[in-house]
Amino acid sequence: MKLLVRLLRINCFLSVTLFISSCSGKSEKTNQSLEQSPFEGMVLIPEGTFIMGGTNNDAMEDELPPFKVNVSGFYMDQTEVTNAQFLAFVEATGYITEAERDIDWNEMLEQLPEGTSKPPDSLLKAGSLVFATTDGPVNLRDYSKWWKWTVGACWKHPEGPESSIENRMDHPVVHVSWNDAQAFAKWAGKRLPTEAEWEWAAMGGLQNPIYPWGNKSVNQASDQANFWQGLFPYHNSEKDGFFGTAPVKSFPPNGYGLYDMAGNVWEWCQDKYRFDVYSQYKKKAIIENPTGPETSLDPEDPFVEKYAMRGGSFLCNDSYCSGYRVSRRMKSSKDSGFNHTGFRCVKDI
Template sequence: MRKYIAIWFAFLALSACKEGNFTTAQAQTCAIQTGTLNVGKMVRIPAGRFKMGSENFYLEERPVREASVSAFEIGAHEVTNQQFAQFVAQTNYVTVAERPLSAAEFPDLKPEDRAAGALIFAPQDDVTDLSDFTKWWAFRRGANWRHPGGPNTNIDGLENHPVVQVTYEDALAYAKWAGADLPTEVQWERAARGGLASKDYVWGNNKSGIGNRPLANHWQGIFPISNTKDDGYMGTAPIGCYAANGYGLYDMAGNVWELTKDDYVDERGKQAGMKTARGGSFLCGDNYCGRYRPAARTPVEINTGMQHVGFRIVRNP
């Protein structure tokens, strides 16, 4: 399906879009920097039953139902650029976003329209219709996990940020290399809730902390026009910059959407070519998305890299 999105976005004047590189400002001391979070740490989640979903927000989160899960281990943090680079170095893996479309399969396309690439966040200046996401997403040739905002960007200094521009295939390949798997939706939400029952957020029911301090890396201000960066970040944050949940897991809300194994199903039924991602991202603004919550779900095209989508791994007994 990446091929169709690439064709769809070909009409955009990509050269007029802003390059999707994000500078970061230190919001607070992060666990990864103080040594209190070890890269690659896995956390055991106990077996049990819990209430999954929410009736308070979007249709795709309904109905609330009781789910059960066996014990498993999950990454304490999202997979980082450094971890993914180690995987690529050892396996010579080439991600979906780095592979051009086949000339044999698409002989009518111009070579430039078959070029490898991915979707970047590049908002135009005249966004008034929040139902038209082509106003802030653009297909950029040369965008991939090494160059998440396009060919003029890189991940230098972002080694401990979550890897992005990875597809389901890429995430699963990494997980298998690591002797692991991707979480199911049930596993992910069980872990995200951290032992709190039926709360709106992974930390409770209040949207923010004392003095309206953000408790996760999400969009502050008016999406997609103005980000006040109250959390200190325009894009991704290093892993572990916000308090862990009750199970000791970081960034289960915000930072990047996290891929799961499950096909995306909502009130309309199964959506072809889509996997489910959970947890929200740095682009979740309350005026548009507000999905940095444990029950929140979104469809992610199975073969398209995006600048706000990453993953974490699980190990099953």
């Protein structure tokens, strides 16, 4: 995704065409009860053993093969980190997010073809990627059709310099990179969840659910999460009541008391992303507390180190991205930010 960000920034200069890639059945709830946490806004996620990875026909290649995992108990934020919480962090530390910093051309050059000329300085100004609806159907493998590089877009200005979070303090913070999320987590005395912790928590005590709410089809679940209803990326019927992000706790929590484990915004995880890591895990009978691969590998963008994201966003739709499934994986470079990407934290017991 880092390469996408870099190329979109100078798309008009280089005239580059961008191509990247981005249930049914009954579920039975376990006898897990919602346990209180001594930490405000967090809940205790119990220790457990589960099958991690895709177990239904919608599974992507990087969700396979499924394998057995044991996860120790931990505390997890009930909600995605909000604008109000991130503002407190910024005011306390003076932190400046990566979307608020001008682009380092020498760093960008490492991700571009040899001989690429430097673009005008105006294209290297601080900004981020903002979703823009299209006029009609487009190639769903060409993400550049609905992502617009916007100078001035950042966590304080989600849609660009004219927008504001003044009335969105209870919405999840967006345009935060993995590095930004790490900085917040360290300040808060927490950390980012591993993919295994995130997936186990998203299941909410259900046995192999497709979604955090169970197995009810997304076509019948507009009251369960914030995602795209209609024809992506040009018509959103907004059956769930929202076009963009929603205030946290707008939808029912899962069995562990966690909100928005599906939809709203993608959530950064601690792990590096590797498309074939599950094949490596499958070689063992059970994996204890996996923390991800030592090295990253994305065949579609092999020269950029990627980190994992989970949970889907308000842009997810079955036509191209079933990100609201508990096993669905996404990835991006650690310095990338978008207006559908946020995070939540965990804390060790």
